Amino acid sequence: MKSVVDPTVQILLQIGERVISVSPEHHVIEEWNRNSFKEKTDNILKDNDETFISSRYIVNHCSSSVSTAFTKGLSGYTEITFFDGIGLLEYGIRVLPYPTANIVFLVVERTKAVEGFQQIEDKWKLALDASGDGVWDIDIVAGTIIFSEKWQEMFGYSSSEITTIQDWADKIFPEDITAAEKSIKKYLASETPNYTVEVRYKCKNGSYKWILSRGIVIARQEDGTPTRFIGVHTDIHKRKLEEDELRVNKETFSNSFNYSGTGKALLSPGGQWLEVNDVLCRMTEYSKDELLNLHYRDITYPDDIDIDLALIGQLLNKEIPAYSIEKRYVTRSRKIVATLLTVTLVFDNADIPKYFICDVVDITSHKELSNQLLRKNMELETTSESLGNKIKQLENLNHIVAHNLRGPVSNIKFLSEESEVFKEGEALKWISECSDKLISELDFLLELSQIKLNTEITKDDCVIGEIVNGISLQLQGTIYEKNAKIFLDLAVPTIQYPRIYLESILYNLISNALKYSKKEGQPAITITTCMSKGKISLSVRDNGLGIDMVKHKDQVFKLNQVFHEGYDSKGVGLFITKTQIEALGGNILVKSKPDEGSEFIVTF
Template structure:
């Protein structure tokens, strides 16, 4: 009877219980076991435990083995992921049972599948974590405070943190936030008032976040025994709300400051609302009108009214949003330009329910644009028709626009010049200065600069200009581009060059005149005195032979006077009319011609003449002068050759900038330049004891060269030789 009672109780117990022998075969089991762990109602007596529970956690097998070893094993609930991937929460207690002989007879197994309950709890925890909503409880009887894990996470404390009520309140930010929560909790305890508030806490890590704290009370015998509530992280939402509030406030200030009117039209209720700025813009007193739309319509300018009304209807009917400029006429008769925009707002079903928009006065903008357009037209007219060259230049030096005067000065069409930069057209010697000044403008050290510079004409010649560059700044203060003004002064420069040349000629002639005066005062006086004395001798002399002798002396004196006058005439001829007679002459051909004319002299002295002059070297010269210069230099080299060596004369030429440099080198007697250097080109200056030396050759040569805008210099060493350097304009 006792056994039957035990079997019945085991069978009907609401828990899943099984008895197995040492081979783990079922001896008995509860109905709840069969419901929970088998898929059919088969009889389990004699069946092997692991055959019935084929999918189980390894930890359960170890617990069974522990029981067979005579040890009790329990698990209060644990989550397992089975080999099939199934998630199962199990709770068990395994106890060994013995017979009367105290020998192990089998195991009593209490096994409970708590998956459903645990999943609900797990899901609740996940919901708390995702939504950042935690729970809390104040037990006033035990004077304890409990926080859920999410509440701890929000406070950024460890999992094992156990708060008390004082600590919990101190997490709230010191000041109004802590004072408010303390007051609310106090009212809940003393008066039983629930609360729902939004405050700032300072977490354990020092972060400030917004939270929503909500508390409900539980009472017993009219006494509050417990406060239960929720604790939600609303930091992101609250900060967005505050930011939105701040932006809204700023927008309100901005619309008032910029005089932007805001309106809203409820399509369902047919209700139009204006803010105060709208009334100001349209000059309407809201207390004196019966309808806003009618009042707005009455202000429309007659020429714009139809267009504005059509655009309004299109916006209401959803054709397109309102985006128009129109004019209104105020009560004082003034005309204002208005810009209007609107946006249609739809509900979740895509149905238009509301329109919102803005209007603002753009009269000043339109007036400014009109003045700007007139200014632009005026500038364009001035730019295009200016008599001086003008251009707009980019920061990189590219031409943006060039007027007709500049194009004409440089020989380019505007299309051609826009493909170039000002650097490409600037003379290299002027570019550095130009760029230095431009950099000072870019660096803000100056707003403009002016300089005289040279451009290259399309055909290659130089164009002299006075350039003025002014910076044009963008709205943000940065440099937009430059305005360049170029006054063409090429004609003035050429005139100055000619004037300077004439001044040089005049100066040279004045110097020559001074020299002539010296010659006349010295040489002619000597001739005159000599002839006067001889005339007196002739008058008193009676001896016929002596008279003949005196007559011969007078004849010689007259011939000497004639020679002096001839030399003076040669010098005068050199200084007058030279520049008008310049021609393009081959240096080599002229030298070959002179070589033929002195062949006898070269042969007589066995002299060696070496000519190293390219055929391409041409100079601007008077042909007779160039022949005279070359002839005089070559004959002097032969005349003053050294007696102990064969005369060697070398002639070379090379290009030197815009000139041709011609050098004559010999190995003759040389000149002592320390003694005679300052008078080497003087008239009647001789430096050697030669019977034919008259001191007129180098004087004439220098004057001829300078008359052709050239120059001459000499290097010489006594008993080694002389080198003469002549520079003439290249042709």
């Protein structure tokens, strides 16, 4: 009954000092007073209280009116004179039926002995005005309405400008008239316990003000027809504007959250997903319900789980308003998604952290393109340096060729021009000797070109373990997705070799081992180094698909050769690798069997 009765009691307590609810058996149910709203009957008044009239006494005094209210639904009014030990006190008691809850309200107002009914009416209006609400009083039979001074101040009208019910209704905002009429009709028909509605009312200056209109019927005819309807208008304009602004803000946030082109999420201070948008669901390959049942740690790449703990601490301490950081997440299919994560923290009115707002931008493609650009730049740098060296070597070689071949060519020319000065057979002998000399010089120049090839490229102390770790970071997404393992067995940990060459060679061999791994089982890549016949040998062995060497033995290192369909391969990697190795005087060979894996062995 509380949710039904309390709004009406609040109105009645603005009219009287005490309100008593009575059952059909004339028992006191509850009693309220203006100073302490809603107190239980057995705690409020005692029969021997000489300074306050008891509720039982009041009910007994009004017994006849209470019976009429229950049987005929009619309201009544009576007065009580009570001696408090010093003098006589008079009370006005209004009896109001409340059929919805099957109770009767007794509204008690203490008056002076000289005061009558009109004085009580005036005190009700004064009490309501003091509460800050504007009072209205409708004579339903006459169709007239009067307002308190406070009401007139609220809307700017004088007492003569609005005198009829129609005058009052005309000032209601057109879109709110239906709601007001519906609420009044339901109340007067006893379908609702009280009349309460929120409408916009037109002020004299032409503006509209939101009000909360509440009222009760305090008088009825013998047939139960309402004759008098009183109530209050409470100014709620500021509250409604704030609610509207809050609604707009919520809609704006909701639209930007749900229809954003980036991943959006609300995260509890404990790390649970509170809300996520569709973009984040697609990004992680989880449904919304699945994500809301997960902790953020469940989908975060293990190495990145705690990378922003210090920044979170700064948010909690209000040292920073937000932060951005690159963070990796793991999808349902174990793919790594690189993201740019921006986080801010919302506090409640008690300054307690409420939730984190997370903006998640997928930068996986950007990172992959950056890695590809880095590798292409390395290859370009290697090619450029090699080409520059070769140009210099060709210039030197031109000088050597011009110098060393000048003598033999001149002799041949002389023999062709002066052949008559030689004895028989002597010219042929000279030609043979000159040809031998020419062939010897050409062999020397060929050997010299091989010796000088790329000798000017700077060699570095290449630590194999460091290079492999760097390549693993570039390929970490594929390594994590395939759950691959890389093992190192380095008898020779450091190799003297141009670093950009060696990084390119190892990247191609390791990425191929990952790309052509078997779908079932765990990919394993073993990298070993050792000394063999005075030279350093580097081996990259895998347990992947392997190559049919009987079929492809002569094509493995040729350009545009593809041995496995459906792997987005262009057949360029091994060709480049072989070219780089041989450019520095090394060689590469392969051992492989289908479904058993491959081993590439590089000798430096």
